[in-house]
Amino acid sequence: MESRFSFPLSDKKTYIIAEIGGNFVTFEEAKRLIDAATECRVNAIKLQTYRAETISSKAAMFDMENTGVASQFDLFKKYEIGLELHREVFSYAAQIGLDCFSTPSHESDVDLLDNLGVQAYKIGSDDAINLPFLRYVSRRGKPVILATGMCTLEEVRESVNAILEAGCPRLILLHAITSYPTHPEHVNLGAMQAMMREFPDLDIGYSDHTLGITACVCAAAMGARILEKHFTFDKHAEGPDHMLSADPSEMKELVRMVREFELMRGDGIKKPAFSESTTRVNNRKSIILTRPISRGTPLTLGHLAIKRPGYGIPPKYLEELAGRLVAKDLKEDHILTWEDLI
Secondary structure (H helix, E strand, O other): OOOOOOOOOOOOOOEEEEEOOOOOOOHHHHHHHHHHHHHOOOOEEEEEEOOHHHHOOOOOEEEEOOOEEEEHHHHHHHHOOOHHHHHHHHHHHHHOOOEEEEEEOOHHHHHHHHHOOOOOEEEOHHHOOOHHHHHHHHOOOOOEEEEOOOOOHHHHHHHHHHHHHOOOOOEEEEEEOOOOOOOHHHOOHHHHHHHHHHOOOOEEEEEEOOOOOHHHHHHHHOOOOEEEEEEOOOOOOOOOOHHHOEOHHHHHHHHHHHHHHHHHHOOOOOOOOHHHOOHHHHOOOEEEEOOOEOOOOEOOHHHEEEEOOOOOOOHHHHHHHOOOEEOOOEOOOOEOOHHHEO
């Protein structure tokens, strides 16, 4: 069954991806994560599609906070998933209406995903400057989401050109830091905005590897169109990505905060809010009489004060009222209107 890719959202909301790749090895584990992600109201889940034999040589080593020093080949071999598990996950996500796609790491992975009907590809930062691979993916004519961890801006430009020239119909860039976990002082969300300025015709987002959800919420507030966050049931489970993943309570809070921000952002037009229709009258100020005055008497500034409410003559006309004649007897504290004057 084909997986969907519904970005961009019609209401311009941030598209939120729960990355479950690397956090399951059985369908029951994947199903539990998908069900929880649905309850968190994310827009999509994402997998990782790789085989140890095609992603890493046996000489490659990890040396990161989440892995320690470890064989990349052995770790990838432990968490790779096969064709049938891919099929089950995509089918289940489609049944419940959740977008589902994956990150391929080799041409054969792209072929597998293409045969399963995947509608978009996410390219990890490890392949961000792998131009032959980027061209291979882009020739499939489907949207590409490119993470740009470890990249200079010039490298991003080169990869963008290669992807678009190869026929990719839609390209989305993600700022990312390829440190697991990423500490706050290294997040550099300003670089995401630098890409927004450099590529104004592309949607830009953020792929997060920090230990909390603050960076994602800040990225949304800074204009991220897509957010990607690893997702797990147990942050202490065995596996390198669990510690930097959001658990269900964190993911729910992330989604809630982003959606609340979107409500607060509004349309950007400076105008009175609908909720201010009453307070605009009651809480503004008008020109008010400080003493009684008889019909035909000229007003002086001594007759006048500026007080609430705001449905009388506005304060900006205060000096213009000096010398104007009143049209009728008026009491102290009367709120002046233009009908009161001759």
